[in-house]
Amino acid sequence: MTTLMPPVGGLLINPIKNGTVIDHITSGEALNVLKIIGITGTTTESVSVATNVSSGKIGRKDIVKIENRELRKEEMDRIALIAPRVSINIIRDYKVYAKGGVERPKFLLGVVRCPNPGCITNAHEPVSSRFEVLPNGLHCMYCDWLITNDITGHMI
């Protein structure tokens, strides 16, 4: 009988051949990151998630690895809203093809639905929502509503 030994300083999840590794996600936000990039129980990508992993940089962090998918700029902008310190590694043939942080966008067009039921952007008008990204939240540029929490829950 073979005894399985715990890994010593090794990786919790295996390297991927092609795809994206999202590292240094704010601890507890990994599932929201998956939601933002549209990964649900019915999508076909192979996804590995590690949560509350020790990190010298941010204490505890989450990591998401997605095989055979490279993130688009607008997906990275959305992730930056909830996890501004992430690093995104694009992997091709087991090598890091591109690596970089994300930047919080100054404005969001059509990304977040205004939670104010009285806001004109929730009426049947030919406009997209428009938010200004402030240090303390997202400011609706039509009705002045300020979203301070559950940003993922308001994403379109």
Next chain:
Amino acid sequence: MKHIISIRDLDRQFIDELINHANHIASQHFNANSLSDKILALLFFEPSTRTRMSFEAAMARLGGTSISVGSIEASSMAKGETLADTIRVVSGYADAIVLRHPKEGAARLASEFASVPVINAGDGAGQHPSQTLLDLYTIQQSLPLDGIDVGMIGDLRYGRTAHSLAYALSLYRSRIHVISPKGLELPSALIGELRERGTEVVEHEHVEDIIKELDVLYVTRIQRERFPDSASYFDVSSSYKITTELLEGVRSHLIVLHPLPRVDEIEPEVDDLPYARYFEQSRNGVPVRMAMLQEVLK
């Protein structure tokens, strides 16, 4: 093209110049035909008495013409037309549009689709910049706008005039004292923003605690529909009522303002006291709106 959508878009220089302009107009220094070749469209999708009539009066005093949609039921909105389309169409009929609409942000949207200037005359619980400008104008008739103590009493949560005035006063070095029933306080996000802008905001439980130290008392209506039953409404509204007794011993230059209509938050006997300025405030809507129309149509 100049739109007037939100007090947040206006800087102190613009407001001061507009108030000066309104002062000139009020002392009869204006050309009564300056807008004689202009047409103003009044698009009021909500009831209004003072705002609508004073814009019409302002346009008439400058020699201009006003057109309007009549009743909402008879308008294209009732047929399901978007505001964006209505604005594009009306832009072809008039030189400027004054809009009142039940949705917040409607005027901002209108300004994006209009090919003529848009003035916001109130959008839901949002902005009503012409009211704020006439509030500031009325204060400066008696007092400097800098360094004064302004008390705001009533429904400060839903009252859009209080929000806009508080924001505008943060452009000056005034202190704001807020007195409101539980649940109807000035929104904490706005208080935080005012404090970040360097404005002192002091919350008081009872108006009696602060009334003798105020230069301006801005009274707003407490709406009955905000309360679960009539009894709790009457309990609260009676403790926020401005009476002649309450005003005994106040600063001699105190002015009491109210955007009107009032229900019973100021007792009628107060009207005869020198502090009462709310009817003058309402009249001031005409010179201030004349200045606004000249500003956007120049």
